[in-house]
Amino acid sequence: LAKTTQPISMDSYEGQEVNITCSHNNIATNDYITWYQQFPSQGPRFIIQGYKTKVTNEVASLFIPADRKSSTLSLPRVSLSDTAVYYCLASGAGSYQLTFGKGTKLSVIP
């Protein structure tokens, strides 16, 4: 399982775009990058998953450069309700064990 490194915390004002970068230098060829969001007193919730280049859904975008040693989760125009912990995971297609790490605590300020 590839180890991931991400900032412990980030602050942002409402309405700004937030980019959270995750490093995964030893990512394996068959590893996908997945991001989960967790609010207090709730379980993690899947946000987005990608293998390379760019993936976009209604919630976020995920940018993965060609070398795949890092990835960036982009949240457009954050609101107070985006305050949560965001986890970056790297795991193979056949892996069921999700390894979360400590995540990035995003605080959105009014």
Place this chain on the structure above:
Amino acid sequence: GAGVSQSPRYKVAKRGQDVALRCDPISGHVSLFWYQQALGQGPEFLTYFQNEAQLDKSGLPSDRFFAERPEGSVSTLKIQRTQQEDSAVYLCASSLNLPPSTDTQYFGPGTRLTVL
């Protein structure tokens, strides 16, 4: 549709008591997972079921922890002779298919266990 549900949401136990935590996965989901989340940490894998078969229990901290899913749907995590270090949130997750698919794991709200 209904998501993963867990009960109870909160449990307080005296040290040495046995506890049982229940997980109702999304209907039809083949795979079921249990995770333990300590305060300020990310969830850590405990065990994995494929239908009623427990295929991986490598993350269970000790032999005091036992999980079952007898009919391939509802699962119970049992902790015997609870210790203070067992205090944590216990999360259950389910996914539709078997690995090697990259199906999303859907998490329940967790059970917060406090051992006094």
